[in-house]
Amino acid sequence: MVNLSHFPETIARFPVADLSLAVETRNPAGRPALLFAHGFGQTRGAWNGAAAALAGVGCRCVTFDTRGHGESERATGGEYHMDQFADDLLRLALAQPEPPILVGASMGGLLGMVLAGEIRPAPFRALVLVDITPRWETAGVERILAFMQAHPDGFADYAEAADRIAGYLPQRRERKSEEQLRPLLREGADGRLRWHWDTALLAGVVHESERYQPRLQAAAAKIDIPVLLLSGARSDVVSRATVDEFLQLVPHAQHVELAQATHMVAGDANDAFTREVSRFVQNLDSLSVDRRHAGAVQP
Structure with missing residues (x-):
């Protein structure tokens, strides 16, 4: 190695x-x-x-x-x-x-x-x-899109986001840590955390x-x-x-x-x-x- x-x-x-x-x-x-x-x-x-x-x-x-x-x-x-x-x-x-x-x-x-x-x-x-x-x-594919569309207002904190991911991916043994979630979420002007992708993607691709x-x-x-x-x-x-x-x-x-x-x-x-x-x-x-x-x- x-x-x-x-x-x-x-x-x-x-x-x-x-x-x-x-x-x-x-x-x-x-x-x-x-x-x-x-x-x-x-x-x-x-x-x-x-x-x-x-x-x-x-x-x-x-x-x-x-x-x-x-x-x-x-x-x-x-x-x-x-x-x-x-x-x-x-x-x-x-x-x-x-x-x-x-x-x-x-x-x-x-x-x-x-x-x-x-x-x-x-x-x-x-x-x-x-x-x-x-x-x-x-x-x-519809199941994936439903999850992507399910939280338009984002999350109050990383713990809430980790809960939602755990529910979506129950096969994963390890819960996402804050460190793992930081690259996946962005903090908005309102202080809430939202996913890292542009929501306009859903209307196009x-x-x-x-x-x-x-x-x-x-x-x-x-x-x-x-x-x-x-x-x-x-x-x-x-x-x-x-x-x-x-x-x-x-x-x-x-x-x-x-x-x-x-x-x-x-x-x-x-x-x-x-x-x-x-x-x-x-x-x-x-x-x-x-x-x-x-x-x-x-x-």
Whole structure:
């Protein structure tokens, strides 16, 4: 194991078309490069455990807050569109010293599928999809959105926020501490704590995502780089039916189901998640995609 103290995180502003993103890099001289894209309503902090562990075994690990989330800037006028998120991710990928392996959870994975399927050459060396497929279970997404919309007035203190998260994620054994919650909440002028994302996101990206499904399916069928799909056995967003459909579209993809994980795979089963990503990364050199035959994986 590499001593992580040799690789302090560096946080920078990355300019995109109309604003700037907060980007954090661990082990900047490491290889291969991994670029982590979080889910809707999350921040780069969702990857802290996995990124630190993978940097510790020699990888360059780059995490970032998508526009409207965390420490990244909000869109002027409050307009957000899926194509903007995809363009931001593309710019970040092209800025890396080599084509990165994209690790994308939920929305981050959807953006990765679009770019990997529609752009040639693909901007990524490989793709790790975290509990997301081109078609998803609507009930699971509605549950997530209901939680995001449930507290428009925020919370009186960190203890109240921790209570609400514990109720939403009952599978988590550890209650969120104030230190863990600070990056997730912002204090308003009224003294109340509200989530780190722009509420205007709910009016834009959410309604566009359903219309994106045909495009996602078409893009997935054209992916010709190595793919690993990590799904949670207890997920209500990805199901056996959506996984089977995805594997028909991307027959060369590998699939691993993590028994104890819900849709929040990296947080629910972080050790197992990190182990599977590490194994996939280590085996990449032995994988080649036959572009002539629908992307069959060969040793």
